[in-house]
Amino acid sequence: MKWPFRKAGAKPGTRSGWAVMRTLLMPHKGRITLLSLASLAAAMLEAMFIVLLTGIGMALVGGKGLVGPAYGQYLPINIALIAAAGSLVLRVVLSLVAVQLSADLTAVVSTEQRQRLSHAFLRTSWSVQQADPAGRLQELLTSFVSRITQAVSVLATAITASLSLVAFLLAGVAVDLVSTVAVLFALSLVGSVLSPMRRSIRRRSAKNARAGLDFANAVSELGALGLEMQTYGTRRAFEGRIDELTVESTVTQRRTQVLQGAQPQIYTSLAYGAVLAGVGVLFLVGFRNLSIIGAVMLLMLRSLSYGQQLSNASASIAGFLPFLEWVEEVVKGYADRPAPIGTVRPASVVPFEADDVSYAYTPDRTALSDVTFRLEPGEALGVIGPSGAGKSTLAQLLLGLRPPSTGTLRADGVPLEDIDRDWWSDRVAFVAQDARLFTGTVAENIRFFREGITEEELRFAARQANILADIEALPHGFDTHLGERGSQLSGGQRQRLSIARALVGKPELLILDEPTSALDGVSESLIRRTLADLHGRLTVVIIAHRMSTLDICDRIMVIEAGRMTALDTPSALRADSEFYRNALAVAGIA
Structure with missing residues (x-):
């Protein structure tokens, strides 16, 4: 199958998926900023809730009337309970705001991309439209735009997860600097270990994108030959051809999904090992403050969930970026060959x-x-x-x-x-x-x-x-x-x-x-x-x-x-x- 436009990444000068993503999101900086602020504030409130809840539990177990030190301060238990409840309520409100902003962002991007792609196709010349493989535009407007929408949705999740991770790490630093830095260093090592896997996911996803287009084009062509298939009795041959195309397209999809599914499992195990190593270090150096250890442990374990979300998002986005590159190249190819416009209006068509x-x-x-x-x-x-x-x-x-x-x-x-x-x-x-x-x-x-x-x-x-x-x-x-x-x-x-x-x-x-x-x-x-x-x-x-x-x-x-x-x-x-x-x-x- 020959494609009328360049393949993503095929020539120098082709914009990378991240560059396309930045351009795509540039008009929505205000919404993204609000999403970031809401996510960060919600994470800080969640971290505060965890620290207060840990302190309250330790105070009750120890028979004390004060909770602390929480961020260097001691609070009466009743005040700590009110503060914890208030932070929890505010966190829910801000989280719902972030969810709404994320949904709005993905909906707007999906609409814009479908309009951009369809308008570019309709405004290109007839020769380009006629040369387009059957089913290609439909596949781009459905599956490819859906992947772009998912990429934006996952990016919104990544923003929330990264800012939440930052908030929890800052909270951990405020509780105990040494132990938090040790765990953060271990988590950084985990991220670097998984970097080659993310690159592999992106390469396989690019193959998956092209296989999906090939499959859609071939099935569209076969579907248009239904009358001939019935007339010549070639149903079994058609079934065999579609089965062959299905296997070809799903092989690359399966390999990509295996890598994407394996990354969070590997990350979780390595991250838990990092936290375990941090606790072991605290034990070896003789640190015995249960309130601080408990708060740091809960913060770090909660941080793992956000770190896992960030890792999953990173793997998913790596898989979605080739789809952005494909759509960008197709739109550019359409735009480079517009239909003639002209400005002159003669008196008549004839002579x-x-x-x-x-x-x-x-x-x-x-x-x-x-x-x-x-x-x-x-x-x-x-x-x-x-x-x-x-x-x-x-x-x-x-x-x-x-x-x-x-x-x-x-x-x-x-x-x-x-x-x-x-x-x-x-x-x-x-x-x-x-x-x-x-x-x-x-x-x-x-x-x-x-x-x-x-x-x-x-x-x-x-x-x-x-x-x-x-x-x-x-x-x-x-x-x-x-x-x-x-x-x-x-x-x-x-x-x-x-x-x-x-x-x-x-x-x-x-x-x-x-x-x-x-x-x-x-x-x-x-x-x-x-x-x-x-x-x-x-x-x-x-x-x-x-x-x-x-x-x-x-x-x-x-x-x-x-x-x-x-x-x-x-x-x-x-x-x-x-x-x-x-x-x-x-x-x-x-």
């Missing part, structure tokens, strides 16, 4: 001229060469040629979806790349060979997300496309829901609805690519009637194999092997074009 236009998909794959012609207002131009001759490429060039490799396309004398894209889209319409509908009503499919189209305009376009009677026969007319992707309509109805969608915008130029190739005779007859009614009222380009579809055409262009071999009236082509004569003979037209 439309092509001057020595050529197009090559790759240096060794030329689709069209040196095509020159002129479209006049109201003209109907037919385009014929063998399969693979370059007819659909010509349609995409006329629509402005691809810029010519060489030569110039002009509308009313203005180069196509200079024309305002919104203006152009309002005046040029397209009907594809495969009518693509979306899940919604008849009216929604004809409007196609365009605002300001009235009910009268819907009916007029439907009448022009010879689909109005079919729509009125539906249970709710234009408000009838057509099922998933318009599944309730026949092929002919779907195609005529697609023509109504094109006509409702009142285009000046209508381009049809094989509009009747897969239709029955009745549906073809209705579409031919529509084209005949439109003749002379707007400029039409009809790409077709069925010669009967070209009856209304004033001129016909013949394209063979990427070259325009003829362009003339049908009567002239009968005498001058061998391909045209053969096409008529094959169609049974005298």
Whole structure:
């Protein structure tokens, strides 16, 4: 599988996951600051509660009326109880505030990333969109953005855990400096021991990210071949292929999860060993103050839970960073190849001229060469040629979806790349060979997300496309829901609805690519009637194999092997074009 953009970390200059994370969180510094302050204050209150609770317990056991020394102070037991209860209540309040801030942060980041990725895709050029592997955008918007959201959520947890750890260590230092420093040194050693494991997690996670995309792309392609699978009886082969892809994608996932799951277990054992070593040192030096030992022990053990959270977060973030890098690279790739915009608004779409236009998909794959012609207002131009001759490429060039490799396309004398894209889209319409509908009503499919189209305009376009009677026969007319992707309509109805969608915008130029190739005779007859009614009222380009579809055409262009071999009236082509004569003979037209 070849990817249209750079792989994360594949070239010098690619930003690291941490750099991407910093940029991603920069607009949310205020929320992160509040989260940090709330987490630190909650941890300090928890540490205070533990020290006070330990002191109260030791005082009760020793039959004393004072608690202490707590941070160098002695307190009556009743005051200590009130202080402990107050710190506990305040800690709960601040912890809930931190939870809310963390949830808000992850929700905002998830929304921003999905919008950023989808907008970047929609604003890139048609050639980039078409080249994107099937299922890739869906996988990025779902699984990858979900991993980014998890990374931010885990980072929020890491902030809370790290500040809590700092608060507990400071509390430990205030109780007894030597023992706390000894335990802190031991915990630092533990962190350094686990550093290679975190790097390994990140490397394996990068492989997991790519395996996930490969799996989504392959499954999407196979899923689109369901009809062929049933027809050719290849279900078992499909099952085997999907099983193979599943195993390939889960192997890397399993290895990553093993490392991520092993790290906290190793950390906990090593950290407990560090605390045990610290207590052993206190015993060897003869330290016997039970109140201080108890407070330090509880603080350090509680610190272990935050240290474990921090260790887990570090491992998880290491696994999520490649996903940030992938999304960043994809967005950059989209942004580097934007769709043409333009600013000029000519008086009209036609006359439309092509001057020595050529197009090559790759240096060794030329689709069209040196095509020159002129479209006049109201003209109907037919385009014929063998399969693979370059007819659909010509349609995409006329629509402005691809810029010519060489030569110039002009509308009313203005180069196509200079024309305002919104203006152009309002005046040029397209009907594809495969009518693509979306899940919604008849009216929604004809409007196609365009605002300001009235009910009268819907009916007029439907009448022009010879689909109005079919729509009125539906249970709710234009408000009838057509099922998933318009599944309730026949092929002919779907195609005529697609023509109504094109006509409702009142285009000046209508381009049809094989509009009747897969239709029955009745549906073809209705579409031919529509084209005949439109003749002379707007400029039409009809790409077709069925010669009967070209009856209304004033001129016909013949394209063979990427070259325009003829362009003339049908009567002239009968005498001058061998391909045209053969096409008529094959169609049974005298």
